[in-house]
Amino acid sequence: MKTFITLLAIVLSNALFTSNALAASQISATIDKNPVVVNESFILKITIDDDVDTNALNTSALLQDFIVGRTSVSSQTSMVNFKTTRTTTWSTLLIGKKAGNFIIPALTVAGIKSQAINVQVLAENDPLANKQQDIFITTEVSAKEVYVQQQLTLVVKLHFAAELKRGSLTEPTLEGASITQIGKDKEEDTVINGQRYRVIERTYAISPKNSGEFILKSPIFSGEILVPSTRRNNMFSFSETKPVSVIGDEIPLLVRPIPETFQGTWLPSDLLAIHQNWQPDIAKFKVGEPITRTITLTAAGLSQEQLPILEITVPKGLKVYPDQAQLHTGMSSGHLVSQKVRNFAIVASKPGEYQLPEVSIPWWNTVTNRYQVATIAAQKITVLPNSELETATTVVSNNQNKDLAPAKTVIITQSSWLQWLFLALWLLTSLAWFISVKLAKPSQAKTPKNETPNNNAYLSLLAACKKNQGLAVLTLISPWINILQTKAGKKITATLDEALLEINSDEFQQEINYLQQCYYGKEQKDWQGDSLIKLIQVVNKQGLKESKATVLSLNPT
Known part of the structure; x- marks a missing residue:
């Protein structure tokens, strides 16, 4: 029994091998349309009645006359009445480079050659081309002669009459140039030679960086469209997808260099x-x-x-x-x-x-x-003068003058013995008072050296900062500095800029600049005076340096 089963297996395997060997004898080559149009894709199908390696097809012979796109491979196995049939099909996307009559050469798979195919490639302006194209690309450039860094625009329009399933459009390419899409895609419908097309428009800005002669390569569209299926029955009809690819025309460009006589920034x-x-x-x-x-x-x-x-x-x-x-x-x-x-x-x-x-x-x-x-x-x-600003400055100046003790004129006449007597008595009284104070326990705190009591300009300035009143702060800075200048024996300033020069602090200047930006800039902001308060207190405590030119030395006579 075992011997019979073994012999039967051998016979069946030999029969299958013989059947496969006999089947691997046919190969066919077809294209989905003829004639075709320049820059529009068509499909070359190579089918062999055997299950062979997917890398068995070599398409390099097609590169001379065509742009070779992607190749997809499918295998199919069927059995009818114990008879097994196997097929392998290659579908290759081809694009004609130029108009004319061309031959797709015979291709070899598993030692078997396909038949050659004559194909007619039509120019885009050929009257027959309009009847052949379901999808195509047009391009329009703003100028074909430009200078280095001069912007030119490229408008790309994708026309399709078939229903798109999916697709993508690459960017144009130009050696040594920056390319940027402008805005969003535009869509519209149009009718060309009686056929309705859906049009997608895209615009690019191109800036060449080098001078010379170049070729601007248009974008390539690759995708799939829906086509009616050949498989039909009485109740249903199906649609299948078909890969497509189209490319726009190449555009020659002349880029001129910057003129030697030009001086300055190149625009x-x-x-x-x-x-x-x-x-x-x-x-x-x-x-x-x-x-x-x-x-x-x-x-x-x-x-x-x-x-x-x-x-x-x-x-x-x-x-x-x-x-x-x-x-x-x-x-x-x-x-x-x-x-x-x-x-x-x-x-x-x-x-x-x-x-x-x-x-x-x-x-x-x-x-x-x-x-x-x-x-x-x-x-x-x-x-023009600003009466409101002058009034505010005058009020502050008057308040400042009220706080200052009135100057007294002391007239010194010729000395007499009574003056010397009263002076001696006054000195003795002062000495006695001084001794009594030293012996007594101090009851009052010492007044800080740099404290300036009754300084309304200074206090008003701090109050304006605390209330975040920026415009009042700008008005009060100059009167406050005037007090410090008077103490230092300096000439009184008249403007805010001169007052800031007297302060001579970058940090203070930056804070005032920020304050003015908050009020005078295009976008006004809320100003907070906390940072400026600290800077004002530091300046008020340190004071201004005394002017050497105003210091007088008195010599006794």
Whole structure:
């Protein structure tokens, strides 16, 4: 019995082997459509009636005339009436590089060659191409000749008439260039030669960094579309997915170098303009009140990162507080337009007429190929007195004068013996009083050396800080410093800037700058005076250094 089973197994295995050996004799090659269109994919299928290694197909012979995409492999085994059938199929995505008639050469798998296939590749402008394309890409570039760092835009449109299952679009490539997508994708429907297409539009900003001749390679779309299935029955019809791939045209570019005669920061642009506005009206500029100067720089063909820093200078007597610049980028008539806006709060410390210097930005006009300068002309502004500020200063000054003891004039006449007598008696009385105080227990604490009693300006300044009243603080600093200057024998200052110079403290200056930013900046903030209180107390305790020029030495006569 065992011998019979063994013989039967041998016979069956030999039969199967013989059947497989005989089956591995057929190979077929087909393409899903013919003719095809340049830059549009089609599928080459190679099928062999055997289960062979998936790496048995070599497609390198196709690279001469076609772009070879991904290859998928599938195997199928079936048995009917004890007869086993096995097949292996390779599906390769091909894209024609150029228009013309080409031959897909015979390919060899497991020692068997497929038949060659003639394929016609149509140009995109061929009348027959419109009837063949279910999906294609168009590209449009803003300029084919640009300067180094000059922005150009590439608009890519993906057209598809079939239903997309999934897909992805790669970015364009250009050697030695920065490429950035602008905005979001746009979608619309259009009709071309009677066929409806869904269009996805994407825009890129491209900035070449090197000069020379280059090829801008368009994006490649790869995905799957739904197609009707060949498997049907009486009740149902199915859809299958088909891989597709399309590529846009390659675009030659000429990138010119920076002209040797150009001096300054390189700004190649189709149009560059700079302008300003004031808020409120510049005619109402008063001491101590902020006025905002807004400068706007607009450039076509430049990214917002390429726009220069906006700065202004002001003469002595004015202080400027710049805000953070605001950047904007958009499209206008197919061109990239970037804008930088910066606000400057300007505060005057005293009335008068001031000359603001011009603001100039050199740039290169890529339309006329000429050097140009965008300029805001120099401007004179008149600062008016501020009656409210003067009234506040006068009130503080009067309070300060009340606290100061009135000066007394002492007239010394010729000495007499009565004067000497009264002087001797006064000295004896003072000596007796001094001895009695020393012998008695002290009942009062010593007055600190640097304490300044009845200093209303100082106390008012501290009170304003505690109440977080920043504008009052700015008004009270100068009268407080005047008291310290008087004690040091110095000349009294008239403005806040001069008072800050007398204090000569970077930390104090920074705190005042922050205070002014809170009140005069574009975005006003709540100011807290705790930090400034500590700095004021330190300065008040240390005082100001005495001026050597005002110290007098009296010699007895």
